[in-house]
Amino acid sequence: MREQESAVVPEGFEIVPEGFGFIDVLQPLYRRVEGDSVSFGLVVQEQHCNSMGICHGAVLMTLADVVAASGVNHACGVLAGNPTLNIAVDFISAAQRGQWIQGDAEQVSLKRRFGFASGTVYDGARGIVARFNGTIYLPGHDGVDKSGRRDSPLGSPPG
Template sequence: METETLPAPAGYKPLPEGLGFTDVLRPVYRREHNSEVSLGMYVQLSHCNMIGICHGGALMTLADIGAASAINFAREKIGPAPTLNLSFDFINAAREGDWLQTRSEQVTLKRSFGFASGVIISGEKLVCRYSGSFYQPDHDGFKGQLDKLAAMHGKD
């Protein structure tokens, strides 16, 4: 199935190329709606394991990026959010051609840390639950990456 030609659901815009490891999921889409941000993708053959379902690593990558994006969205500040911990419960399989999207259910901000939990869904089907903690550096050590982060968040 050629998923690169399928249109993303309303409001989702493609992330730009050049975002490092995120590019392995391409095409990945982002949507800001009301007070939340969501990432989405169609499962492609390259995301599947040998038994034909979406690889856990692809799901974990989508959740990681979705949770960090939710933290940045809540912070109202574009910046790096390196992952400190990420936990998963895999519930249902996703297959080639399925549309997956993240949904953050809780985001908590502390001075130097952000915490996010949520789900990845495919339609009405719950695919996995995730919970993570992320570092929110208050220094300029990541300055070279801010342009890429701004592009990811649709800010020029």
């Protein structure tokens, strides 16, 4: 954990390593898995902010997408990523530079070929920054790693 962030990163969160493609825009990114619960968070830094000095909506949407997909993957017991079909985000309040923000997958359900996740992005005081609903495709085609054994920063199978 980086020294300047140690006071604001909640207990139980571990840094997600860099090098996993687009989600590196969220770095430094943290993850916590407790039982059936998956959460990701970050300290809003300059690179996460828009020209108004607040957390950019695209950062919040990317965080929501990572949380929704990881919640579904965790519920499936797989590490492999699954494509997002839809992510809907309602922006409620602004996240400020220096604030901890955390996305929690609060409800996850699985159907035959789809996973559904809804959750909330909170600030450090548990004020609501955004709400989200995601639909994740659970494909069975050859283009997806079905082994669940590939290294991934986004989750690990339960048990």
